Amino acid sequence: MSSDAVVIQDVHVESRPWVETLHDWVTTVDHKRLGILYILYALVLLAMGGTEALIIRIQLMVPHNHFVSPQVFNRMFTMHGTTMIFFVVMPVLFGFMNYLVPLMIGARDMAFPRLNAFSFWLTAFGGILLYFSFLGGEGLYGAGSAPDVGWWAYAPLAAKAFSPGHSSDYWTISLLVSGFGSVGTAINIIATVLCMRCPGMHLGRMPLLVWLALVMSAMVLLAITPLTAAQMMLLVDRYLGGHFFDTQAGGSATLWMHFFWIFGHPEVYVLVIPAFAFISEIVPVFSRKPMFGYPVMVAATVAIGFVSMSVWAHHMFTIGMNSYANSFFALTTMAVGIPTGIKIFNWLATMWGGKIQFKTPMLFAIAFLFQFLIAGLTGIIQAAVPVDWQLSLSYFVVAHFHYVIVGGILFALFGAFYYWYPKVTGRMLDETLGRWHFWLFIIGFHLCFDLMHLPGLLGMPRRIYTYEPGRGWDTLNFLISIGGFIQATAVLVFLANLFLSYWKGAKAGNDPWDAWTLEWSVSSPPPAYNFATIPTVASRRPLWDLKHPEDPDSRYD
Amino acid sequence: MRGTSNSAGLNAFATSALIALGAFPAIAFFWWFLVTAVPNAPAAPLASLTNVFAPETTPGRMIFDLSVFVLAVTGLIFVVVFGLLAYCVVKFRPTEADADREPAQVYGSTQVELAWTVIPVLIVVVLFLATARVIHAVQDAPKPASALDVTVIGHQFWWEFRYPSLGIVTANELHVPVSDPARPTPTFLKLMSADTDHSFWIPQLGGKTDLIPNRVNEMWIDPPRPGVFLGQCAQYCGTQHGKMLLRVVVDDREQFDAWVRAQQQSAAVHEQATAGRRVFETTSCVNCHAVAGTAATGRFGPDLTHLMSRRTIASGAAENTRDNLRLWIEQPDAIKPGSLMPAMKLSDGDLDALVSYMVTLE
Numbered sequence: 042m043s044s045d046a047v048v049i050q051d052v053h054v055e056s057r058p059w060v061e062t063l064h065d066w067v068t069t070v071d072h073k074r075l076g077i078l079y080i081l082y083a084l085v086l087l088a089m090g091g092t093e094a095l096i097i098r099i100q101l102m103v104p105h106n107h108f109v110s111p112q113v114f115n116r117m118f119t120m121h122g123t124t125m126i127f128f129v130v131m132p133v134l135f136g137f138m139n140y141l142v143p144l145m146i147g148a149r150d151m152a153f154p155r156l157n158a159f160s161f162w163l164t165a166f167g168g169i170l171l172y173f174s175f176l177g178g179e180g181l182y183g184a185g186s187a188p189d190v191g192w193w194a195y196a197p198l199a200a201k202a203f204s205p206g207h208s209s210d211y212w213t214i215s216l217l218v219s220g221f222g223s224v225g226t227a228i229n230i231i232a233t234v235l236c237m238r239c240p241g242m243h244l245g246r247m248p249l250l251v252w253l254a255l256v257m258s259a260m261v262l263l264a265i266t267p268l269t270a271a272q273m274m275l276l277v278d279r280y281l282g283g284h285f286f287d288t289q290a291g292g293s294a295t296l297w298m299h300f301f302w303i304f305g306h307p308e309v310y311v312l313v314i315p316a317f318a319f320i321s322e323i324v325p326v327f328s329r330k331p332m333f334g335y336p337v338m339v340a341a342t343v344a345i346g347f348v349s350m351s352v353w354a355h356h357m358f359t360i361g362m363n364s365y366a367n368s369f370f371a372l373t374t375m376a377v378g379i380p381t382g383i384k385i386f387n388w389l390a391t392m393w394g395g396k397i398q399f400k401t402p403m404l405f406a407i408a409f410l411f412q413f414l415i416a417g418l419t420g421i422i423q424a425a426v427p428v429d430w431q432l433s434l435s436y437f438v439v440a441h442f443h444y445v446i447v448g449g450i451l452f453a454l455f456g457a458f459y460y461w462y463p464k465v466t467g468r469m470l471d472e473t474l475g476r477w478h479f480w481l482f483i484i485g486f487h488l489c490f491d492l493m494h495l496p497g498l499l500g501m502p503r504r505i506y507t508y509e510p511g512r513g514w515d516t517l518n519f520l521i522s523i524g525g526f527i528q529a530t531a532v533l534v535f536l537a538n539l540f541l542s543y544w545k546g547a548k549a550g551n552d553p554w555d556a557w558t559l560e561w562s563v564s565s566p567p568p569a570y571n572f573a574t575i576p577t578v579a580s581r582r583p584l585w586d587l588k589h590p591e592d593p594d595s596r597y598d
Numbered sequence: 599m600r601g602t603s604n605s606a607g608l609n610a611f612a613t614s615a616l617i618a619l620g621a622f623p624a625i626a627f628f629w630w631f632l633v634t635a636v637p638n639a640p641a642a643p644l645a646s647l648t649n650v651f652a653p654e655t656t657p658g659r660m661i662f663d664l665s666v667f668v669l670a671v672t673g674l675i676f677v678v679v680f681g682l683l684a685y686c687v688v689k690f691r692p693t694e695a696d697a698d699r700e701p702a703q704v705y706g707s708t709q710v711e712l713a714w715t716v717i718p719v720l721i722v723v724v725l726f727l728a729t730a731r732v733i734h735a736v737q738d739a740p741k742p743a744s745a746l747d748v749t750v751i752g753h754q755f756w757w758e759f760r761y762p763s764l765g766i767v768t769a770n771e772l773h774v775p776v777s778d779p780a781r782p783t784p785t786f787l788k789l790m791s792a793d794t795d796h797s798f799w800i801p802q803l804g805g806k807t808d809l810i811p812n813r814v815n816e817m818w819i820d821p822p823r824p825g826v827f828l829g830q831c832a833q834y835c836g837t838q839h840g841k842m843l844l845r846v847v848v849d850d851r852e853q854f855d856a857w858v859r860a861q862q863q864s865a866a867v868h869e870q871a872t873a874g875r876r877v878f879e880t881t882s883c884v885n886c887h888a889v890a891g892t893a894a895t896g897r898f899g900p901d902l903t904h905l906m907s908r909r910t911i912a913s914g915a916a917e918n919t920r921d922n923l924r925l926w927i928e929q930p931d932a933i934k935p936g937s938l939m940p941a942m943k944l945s946d947g948d949l950d951a952l953v954s955y956m957v958t959l960e
Contacts, residue, residue, distance in 0.1 A: 112837055112935075191834045197793070198795070292812070335705070368734075375725055378722060395690050397687065414676065422672055425664055425732075427664050427732040427733060430804070434797055498649070499648060500650060500828075505841075594703075
């Protein structure tokens with residue numbers, strides 16, 4: 042391989058007592074270790090959130106099931122949603138960004154390493170607080186224990202009158218704490234990207250992943266802030282006699298909805314933009330071509346960032362807004378489809394005329410394109426407000442956003458795991474297990490979430506703990522649950538692969554995929570200082586330039 | 599390092615399997631077609647389904663037409679883009695011939711990118727105009743003088759219906775008159791909540807609208823033929839959101855007038871039920887329930903004046919039979935765990951007497 046010129050010698054590490062190793066990990070401010078901690082933490086909570094999903098699916102397998110009580114069911118979907126959004130997808134994405142951004146821009150660490158560690162531990166404690174509620178909380182009348190007000194915690198259900206005890210407080214404070222962590226990380230990523238790039242890497246030469254990390258971080262700053270404000274107002278309501286959302290004393294239920302969704306919708310893009318980022322790295326490398334229309338991809342991302350700030354009320358088409366407001370939010374919501382469509386076309390154009398390598402990361406990327414296309418189109422269907430009057434709050438919506446988050450984001454994440462695992466551990470993930478993982482997951486996913494649209498069209502609302510037989514929902518729900526279990530099996534295969542390959546996997550070397558960005562120029566795993574000498578780049582693909590001196594990108598840059 | 603002969607078979611397998619992916623949504627779509635297209639046929643008997651694609655009312659049909667249009671447009675986009683993806687996956691596999699060469703490095707094309715920006719913009723404009731038209735037609739429809747007003751109040755976990763112009767209060771089963779398209783008598787619902795958020799959804803009668811405390815929402819329905827239409831609360835409202843069922847009975851004009859006259863009466867008085875009535879009036883039942891013509895004027899629970907005119911109890915969770923009534927009073931959690939109806943802790947004798955009184959409230 043021609044990139045040997047920039048290889049750094051593997052540093053031999055002597056074995057040390059495990060207490061010291063543990064101490065190193067707990068006190069670390071290294072962006073790579075914090076990245077790994079974020080990811081491991083997210084995997085643990087993925088198991089929790091996944092278990093909750095399975096309990097939900099067992100309960101809904103047959104009508105009038107008594108597997109769990111309504112109280113437990115309500116806790117399960119509240120905890121499932123809260124866990125997956127705030128303590129699985131957010132941390133795992135922050136983990137990848139933490140790990141990759143400094144390496145990709147030729148920096149030795151993040152701009153604020155201590156803030157980085159602080160942010161991680163805030164997020165971690167937030168999750169612990171949320172799960173401690175199973176022991177310490179007390180919920181709706183007679184319900185007890187973990188939060189059970191739904192992951193939106195709509196007013197006034199979360200008010201003291203309807204949610205006495207402390208379960209809603211655990212929800213509120215855990216999101217408040219982890220929200221501060223997210224803001225810290227966002228500031229850190231912005232500062233790192235703007236100030237720490239290596240010589241030659243102006244903004245137009247940053248890898249797309251770095252651009253998307255920048256946009257995502259800016260959106261985190263704008264989106265988390267209203268959520269934090271709303272959580273504080275809710276605490277004031279609950280403990281200091283405030284009446285912001287306390288409808289019994291003249292407060293406004295819709296005020297909470299606006300606060301929550303002006304966070305909640307940008308949040309969807311906060312989660313999906315990193316998925317775009319992974320795809321924008323994986324598709325070019327495995328198609329053996331540069332990203333098609335790089336400037337347009339950047340512009341489309343920034344456009345999504347802006348437009349997605351003005352679409353929040355499409356979660357509220359049924360609350361009785363007037364026809365002008367409804368029309369406005371229909372327009373903005375449909376408009377988001379334009380830059381998103383541009384992205385999909387650009388990925389396809391990148392594959393077009395390429396030489397596609399069907400390695401596991403690329404399989405996940407292709408499945409992402411397919412599923413994200415469908416998820417986007419069902420989004421457009423719901424942006425047609427009157428159609429949403431039927432579909433909103435039904436299982437169609439549940440299917441739609443799981444298509445985005447599982448079919449889109451999770452597939453992109455799996456691709457990212459297979460792509461960067463060799464860099465992080467120095468070992469390849471097993472391709473055979475990878476294919477089992479991929480095909481099992483894809484069968485389970487489509488069985489579960491394709492069919493899940495249908496009960497929605499047949500009038501099944503979300504968040505019901507059981508349902509009446511004879512409405513055409515029975516068989517569908519049974520099959521959906523089977524699909525859920527197949528996905529759980531696939532995740533077990535994935536976890537086994539992560540675990541086994543750490544010891545048994547083939548040695549990866551510096552650059553197993555013949556890729557082009559800076560992280561592949563250092564050893565796997567990279568040394569603590571990343572780069573012995575800070576590199577200088579002359580194009581968007583510095584390793585291409587090294588490997589192809591006869592035809593470097595820098596010639597066209 | 600790439601394009602080894604070993605991976606060629608795997609690549610072929612992966613390619614065909616990826617194409618087969620397209621079959622999954624296709625199967626789902628056909629399933630949808632089978633379950634939805636049948637009841638929508640005009641000759642089909644009135645099934646009490648909850649299908650959004652079997653609309654009965656004017657707003658429901660406008661939504662249906664818009665859905666078909668939007669589905670067609672998005673379906674077309676899907677076919678085109680999926681076709682491109684499938685083509686890429688089939689066409690641009692590595693071959694033995696180019697094993698050692700990188701493909702041509704293409705960085706972009708302004709014309710192509712402009713094309714796939716402009717076309718989506720046009721599609722969005724068309725979809726938006728079609729949407730805005732239906733929004734306006736449904737939301738800003740004028741209210742005719744012949745319209746019937748009903749106030750719907752959401753409670754944890756049941757529905758209260760008040761007919762201010764008719765002086766009727768009932769629960770969980772909404773009666774409305776048929777609306778003849780030639781001389782429309784639509785029903786305008788005023789939606790409010792006594793506690794948390796709820797949402798009124800009868801899929802066959804049109805879209806859903808939320809019931810939100812401190813706020814008055816409106817929706818209207820004009821079912822052209824009689825029938826019973828099912829639905830349930832769609833907005834999570836607490837522990838028993840799942841069994842906050844809802845039914846709308848569309849009566850022809852005569853049936854509706856008869857129903858109105860019956861509901862306007864005070865509660866029936868039967869000599870043999872005096873003992874039960876005494877139990878009712880001397881326990882905490884009266885704190886929450888009202889029976890017109892008695893001392894019971896509670897508003898926290900459903901009005902029981904004409905309890906036996908309803909087919910279900912506990913907001914649709916159980917059939918309205920003597921046994922179920924007895925179980926509901928004795929042990930509400932057996933029917934609807936977490937509902938706000940307390941177990942009344944009566945002796946067997948009192949319970950039997952009370953149920954005997956209940957079944958006289960016709």
